[in-house]
Each structure stands twice: as C-alpha cells, then as structure tokens.
Amino acid sequence: MNVISAVKAYIVKMTEESEPGMKVLLMDKETTSIVSMVYGQSEIQQKEVFLLERIDSPNYSNSTGLRYLKCLVFLRPTQQNIELLCTELRNPKYGAYYIYFSNIVAKADIKILAENDEQEVVKEVQELYMDYLAVNPHLFSMGIPMCLNAINTTEITWNHAALQRTIQGLVSVLLSVKKSPIIRYQANSKLAKDLGNRVDETMNKESSLFAFDQSGHSLLLILDRRDDPITPLLNQWTYQAMVHELLTINNNRVSLSGTPGVSKELSEVVLSAEQDDFYKDNIVKNYGEIGQNIKELMDKFQAKAKSHQKIESIADMKNFVESYPQFKKLSGNVTKHVTVVGELSTRVNKYHLLEVSEVEQEISSQNDHSGHLSSIKKLIHNDKIRHTDAAKLVMLYALRYQNHSNNEIPGLIDLLEKRGVSDKLIKDIIYLLEYAGSHARQSNLFNVENAVKITKRFFKGLSGVDNVFTQHKPLLHDTLEDLIKGRLRDNLYPIVGNHSSGIRALDIIIFIIGGATYEESLAVHNLNSSYPSFNIVLGGTNIHNSSSFLDEIENAFRNVDMTKRRHTRHIRNVKFDFK
Known part of the structure; x- marks a missing residue:
C-alpha cells in the first residue's frame, strides 16, 4: 500500500x-x-x-x-x-x-x-x-483542520460536514489501495464507533466496488486523538516534523515570507519528496544529521559550479547547456534547504528549544513529580523561553499529574499569568484537560516504566542510539506493536460487524480522528522497516503541529459554557467571561 x-x-x-x-x-x-x-x-x-x-x-x-x-x-x-x-x-x-x-x-x-x-x-x-491528500507513501490526510464540536464539557461529537467528508475520504483510500478491510475502533470513543459503522455501511452498499481478490486480510483501525494528546504538543527533531512544528507545512508548501533577508523567490518553498531528492533522503533524519547533509549538498554544488566556470569551447557550451536543468535544480535545492535549515537553527537557538524539549521529553516519558515541577518553574522564570513553550510545559504537566495528590496546576497558572502569558494560552490548558484529560482516555498514556526498561534505555543512551530528545514514543507505536503481535484486546478495540477477531491482518490502515502527526508517521515508517511482512499506512483528519492541535480544541469548545467545567477545583483562578 x-x-x-x-x-x-x-x-x-x-x-x-x-x-x-x-x-x-x-x-x-x-x-x-x-x-x-x-x-x-x-x-x-x-x-x-x-x-x-x-x-x-x-x-x-x-x-x-x-x-x-x-x-x-x-x-x-x-x-x-x-x-x-x-x-x-x-x-x-x-x-x-x-x-x-x-x-x-x-x-x-x-x-x-x-x-x-x-x-x-x-x-x-x-x-x-483519490479523494484525499497523499502526504508520504504511508501517510494521508483529509485536510480537515476542525472536525469536532463540544456539546458540553463531557460530550464531544463530530461536526456533521467533517464526518461526511471523512467517510468519503476513507472510502476512497480503501478503493485506491484496493482493500476491503475488517474495521476495528477505539471502544471508549463514540466518534470512532460512528465513523467505523458509517464506513462499513458504505462498503456494504457499494459491495461490488469492494469485491477485491484479497491475497491477505486487511484491517482499518480507527483511533481518537484524545487518547494521546501528548504527541501533538512536543517539539520535534526530524526534518519533516521539525519544519511543520516551527514553520508549518501546508500541502507541501512552507511560507518563509516572515524570515529576515529571504528573497521573493524563497518567500514560499515546496517540500515534496516526489520532486526533491534531498528532502526525500532527509525527511526522517534528525537535526544533527540534516546539518551535515546540507554541508555535503553545498560541497557537491560548489564542485559542480567550479566545473562550469570555464567555458572555452563550443563543446564546453554544449555540455553546460545539456546539464543546465540539473544544475539549476541542484542550485535551487541548495538555496532552499540552506534557507529552511538556517531558519530552523535560528529558532532553535533563539527560543532555547533544546532546553525546552529536554524537559518536554522527561515529562512525557518519566514519572518524577517534584523534578518535573522544579524544571518547569525554572523555565517559566526564564524570559528567553517563548510564552507558548512555557504554557505547553504546563499542559504536559497538567495531563500527567492532574490526579496527583500534590499537583500544582493552579500555582503554575499563577506563574504563567505573572509572566504575562495570554489569556488564550491559559484557557488552552483548561480546554485541553476537558478535551483529553484522564476521563477521556482509554489507554494508560503514562505507563510508568519498570526497572528493566529504564536500564535498557540507559545503556542504549550510552551507546549513542538514543538521546534525551527522543525518549518519547507516541502511544500509536505501542498500539501497533500490540496489533502486530496479536495482543490488541477485543474489548478495547472491538470489531464492526460479524467478523472473527482471530484473523491476522498484514495490511493495516490506521486513521486518527482529530488529526495525526509527523512523529506518528515516523513511528509507522520505523515499524514498516522493523516488520517487513506488514504494510502500515497512517491517516488523519489533519496533520497537526502543536498550534493547529490547540486551535482545533479551542474551536471545539467555542460555544461551551466553561464556567461549569469539571476542573474548577484544579484551576480555580481562571475566569471565562464568554460562552
């Protein structure tokens, strides 16, 4: 697929x-x-x-x-x-x-x-x-940035138009890859159940279109973004994910118009693995590797440019003209990627994102309440850190420790307010807890690691395989490993219709209501490499970075009376003067 x-x-x-x-x-x-x-x-x-x-x-x-x-x-x-x-x-x-x-x-x-x-x-x-956006070979999107409506603080439903569009898009994905899959869905999500039933109804209604000769069984697994609200909030360190988080990728296009000194030609650049070999080769490489590979690309360009400096004969001219399209393409790629990576580097240094990301990774991957609280307070007091990063650290803390007996969510919000963080970001903390707090999650998102796992990671870190910026693994990684190994529980992921749960699917399509992320796309890429007999494709209503994720949550709660929220006792000092 x-x-x-x-x-x-x-x-x-x-x-x-x-x-x-x-x-x-x-x-x-x-x-x-x-x-x-x-x-x-x-x-x-x-x-x-x-x-x-x-x-x-x-x-x-x-x-x-x-x-x-x-x-x-x-x-x-x-x-x-x-x-x-x-x-x-x-x-x-x-x-x-x-x-x-x-x-x-x-x-x-x-x-x-x-x-x-x-x-x-x-x-x-x-x-x-082809009623969907093909982003990577194993990643697709419906391009729907806002798909949810909150009826109140306890009930979130589909936006009707978004549901219809998603059904149509998913059906077209199945038809385009010629699969008639068994459908499973996240049990605690009515959103996932509704989508699964509607796709199944369409497949039955259009049974002649789905009469494929299936050499192997396929599966469509429908998940809810609320089960993992952590992944969209984190800073990223692989090329595609990093560009989306810091610059935003919109249909393969990246705007650099606000970047100082950028020429008009580079005010918007296209990043497409189908049209750009350097991007294709580096799309999942980490920040350090990208810098080295950019240098090699520049060296290659300079060597070619030098070889064309002397044109002393008709033969020289002919050779130059014949190679000019490739030369021009290489020149454009060098300029584009140097500009993009340069801007990423500027923002990483300017906003102290390495320091921020280290704390984000610790909160998302380890259980250390007092240590995490101390780290967050230190960064909140650091005026070099962006307001949005300070607020996101409090969001991560709130998600992990909302039920901790000594949680200090109100105190951290006080610090954010004293720092001058906007009301919008403060309210996002409450919206996030209402949207994807412990009440809304099916999985144990913060599974405390046992001593053996921690020891393994420690020794991996010593050998340079892992580092502090890649500790976090999205929940999807564990879900897919359970699925591949036949451990995905039927009561947590029931089947739509009358199908046997004992069938082992080798072709797996994952769809996340509320949006997928490039970190999850990387997890799918790695699992496809680790388990070559399986073929996994990931899709979502949208491809989120942290900004679009928070925008979607805000939009869902825009008409809800937040004075009657369930988290009043935790966040007593936040006033909502609008519905």
Missing part, C-alpha cells in the same frame, strides 16, 4: 487515456490540492496539459474557451461542483470533455449531467478514487 503511488497512477490514467493532443485540466479547490501533492505543475504540463483551470474560481466563468482543446475535468462529486459542471456543459468552452470524479458519484447526478450535455461534448465519465 502506497498512497502516493495510488494517486499518481490515477492521474496518469486520467491524463493518458483520453485522445492525444493538448488538454486543459479543470479542477476545484480540493482536487487542485490532491494533484499538487504528488505532481509539480511542470510535470503535469509534460503530460500534454496546456492549461490548469479552477471551475470554482470567479474568473473562470468569464473566461473564453478554446474549442479545439480537450478538457479533462477532475472534481469532487459535490452538489456545488455538479451545478457548476452543468453550467459548463450548457455552454461548453472546449470541444470535448472527459469527466473524472474523485469518489463515488450518485447515478442521479450522472443523469443530471447527461440532461445538460445538449451539445454531446462529454466523451467519458469515470470515478477515480
């Missing part, structure tokens, strides 16, 4: 199956993102695609078409898109239309399109199941 390969294969099918000749590719906002995640514009143009258009752009309706061109239409099968496409077909801009929907389309909608195709310009209508 490789979601990038699956999407690429569909795009090749779409661009090459129609008659030869120049084409226009007509998309909507979401399908534009789906395509751009796996292909650059220049790559698409190499497939005889002359022009890219957006059907939902205000300018498109006013544009004049070219009747001698063929139009490839790639849209999500939404009501809005069906209406826009009907308008297009009534007054066609192009000579022939090849229509491809990103998911299952209703027969009634096909009939409506046929009725509006009065000039008979539609040559083909197909379903190509």
Whole structure:
C-alpha cells in the first residue's frame, strides 16, 4: 500500500487515456490540492496539459474557451461542483470533455449531467478514487483542520460536514489501495464507533466496488486523538516534523515570507519528496544529521559550479547547456534547504528549544513529580523561553499529574499569568484537560516504566542510539506493536460487524480522528522497516503541529459554557467571561 503511488497512477490514467493532443485540466479547490501533492505543475504540463483551470474560481466563468482543446475535468462529486459542471456543459468552452470524479458519484447526478450535455461534448465519465491528500507513501490526510464540536464539557461529537467528508475520504483510500478491510475502533470513543459503522455501511452498499481478490486480510483501525494528546504538543527533531512544528507545512508548501533577508523567490518553498531528492533522503533524519547533509549538498554544488566556470569551447557550451536543468535544480535545492535549515537553527537557538524539549521529553516519558515541577518553574522564570513553550510545559504537566495528590496546576497558572502569558494560552490548558484529560482516555498514556526498561534505555543512551530528545514514543507505536503481535484486546478495540477477531491482518490502515502527526508517521515508517511482512499506512483528519492541535480544541469548545467545567477545583483562578 502506497498512497502516493495510488494517486499518481490515477492521474496518469486520467491524463493518458483520453485522445492525444493538448488538454486543459479543470479542477476545484480540493482536487487542485490532491494533484499538487504528488505532481509539480511542470510535470503535469509534460503530460500534454496546456492549461490548469479552477471551475470554482470567479474568473473562470468569464473566461473564453478554446474549442479545439480537450478538457479533462477532475472534481469532487459535490452538489456545488455538479451545478457548476452543468453550467459548463450548457455552454461548453472546449470541444470535448472527459469527466473524472474523485469518489463515488450518485447515478442521479450522472443523469443530471447527461440532461445538460445538449451539445454531446462529454466523451467519458469515470470515478477515480483519490479523494484525499497523499502526504508520504504511508501517510494521508483529509485536510480537515476542525472536525469536532463540544456539546458540553463531557460530550464531544463530530461536526456533521467533517464526518461526511471523512467517510468519503476513507472510502476512497480503501478503493485506491484496493482493500476491503475488517474495521476495528477505539471502544471508549463514540466518534470512532460512528465513523467505523458509517464506513462499513458504505462498503456494504457499494459491495461490488469492494469485491477485491484479497491475497491477505486487511484491517482499518480507527483511533481518537484524545487518547494521546501528548504527541501533538512536543517539539520535534526530524526534518519533516521539525519544519511543520516551527514553520508549518501546508500541502507541501512552507511560507518563509516572515524570515529576515529571504528573497521573493524563497518567500514560499515546496517540500515534496516526489520532486526533491534531498528532502526525500532527509525527511526522517534528525537535526544533527540534516546539518551535515546540507554541508555535503553545498560541497557537491560548489564542485559542480567550479566545473562550469570555464567555458572555452563550443563543446564546453554544449555540455553546460545539456546539464543546465540539473544544475539549476541542484542550485535551487541548495538555496532552499540552506534557507529552511538556517531558519530552523535560528529558532532553535533563539527560543532555547533544546532546553525546552529536554524537559518536554522527561515529562512525557518519566514519572518524577517534584523534578518535573522544579524544571518547569525554572523555565517559566526564564524570559528567553517563548510564552507558548512555557504554557505547553504546563499542559504536559497538567495531563500527567492532574490526579496527583500534590499537583500544582493552579500555582503554575499563577506563574504563567505573572509572566504575562495570554489569556488564550491559559484557557488552552483548561480546554485541553476537558478535551483529553484522564476521563477521556482509554489507554494508560503514562505507563510508568519498570526497572528493566529504564536500564535498557540507559545503556542504549550510552551507546549513542538514543538521546534525551527522543525518549518519547507516541502511544500509536505501542498500539501497533500490540496489533502486530496479536495482543490488541477485543474489548478495547472491538470489531464492526460479524467478523472473527482471530484473523491476522498484514495490511493495516490506521486513521486518527482529530488529526495525526509527523512523529506518528515516523513511528509507522520505523515499524514498516522493523516488520517487513506488514504494510502500515497512517491517516488523519489533519496533520497537526502543536498550534493547529490547540486551535482545533479551542474551536471545539467555542460555544461551551466553561464556567461549569469539571476542573474548577484544579484551576480555580481562571475566569471565562464568554460562552
């Protein structure tokens, strides 16, 4: 299972199956993102695609078409898109239309399109199941930043539109990788149960589409972000995860517009493993390795640049021109990655993130109340530390020690307020406890290690395999190891429908409601390497960094009366003057 390969294969099918000749590719906002995640514009143009258009752009309706061109239409099968496409077909801009929907389309909608195709310009209508964002070969996202609504402080439900979109996206993932899986879900999560049942209903309704010849059994495991609120809060130290946490990756694009001294050309850069070999080779490398590899990339570039300095003959010119595209690409990559890594380095040093991360890792991985409390207070008093990092340390403390008899959550909040931390960040601590405190979690997130495990880690640390910045392992790692070894308990992860729990699935699709993270993607990457007979793919409603994670929680509780929260006794001094 490789979601990038699956999407690429569909795009090749779409661009090459129609008659030869120049084409226009007509998309909507979401399908534009789906395509751009796996292909650059220049790559698409190499497939005889002359022009890219957006059907939902205000300018498109006013544009004049070219009747001698063929139009490839790639849209999500939404009501809005069906209406826009009907308008297009009534007054066609192009000579022939090849229509491809990103998911299952209703027969009634096909009939409506046929009725509006009065000039008979539609040559083909197909379903190509790529209704999701393929991020890495083993990672996909629905691109839904806000999927939850809190009814009150005890009940969190799906946003209806987000649920519908997630069902559609998950169904398209299964169809694109040709799997008809058994579905299991996190038992204490109504969100997970609802999603599992709805996906199962769709699979049964569309049974002919799911009639795959399964050589091995597959599994879809649906989890709830609330079971592990720690992972999205931590600073990261591998390239892709680090860039997302400190700079934010949005559909493979990173904005550097606020970085001092950055040229206009580098105000936004693309980080795509499909289009950038250096990024592909370093995507899961740690901070120290990236710096060394950047130096090697620069040395390679300088050596090539020196070899092109003397052009003394026609042959020299010919050789330079022939190598120029590769030379230009290498030049662009060097500049881009030096700029990105330079900005990461600046922020790590400016915000003292090594110091912050060491304490984060200790809190998330070890049980030492007095030691952790002392470390947090020390960093809160350090004015070099960002307000957001100080607040996140208190969040981690609150999650670990909320039921500790001597917890000092109110005292730490007092220190944050005296320091001048914003009301928004203070309230995020309460929102987080309501969202994913011990009452909401099924798993023992803070499992205290036994002496044998601690000793093993100590000796691993001595040999340089581990270090203080990689102590934390996301809960997903343990869940997947239990699943691989047949230890995942049926009462904690029940099966949807009448299927046997004794079946061993080698193809595993994990989906996290409330968003996945790049640290969890790294865990999946490592498990795929450690257990080569298994094939694991991870997805989520979104790919979170700490900022987007907290934004989602705030959004969920925006209409809840927080004066009636369960944590009043712990956080008595926080006033909520709004609903």
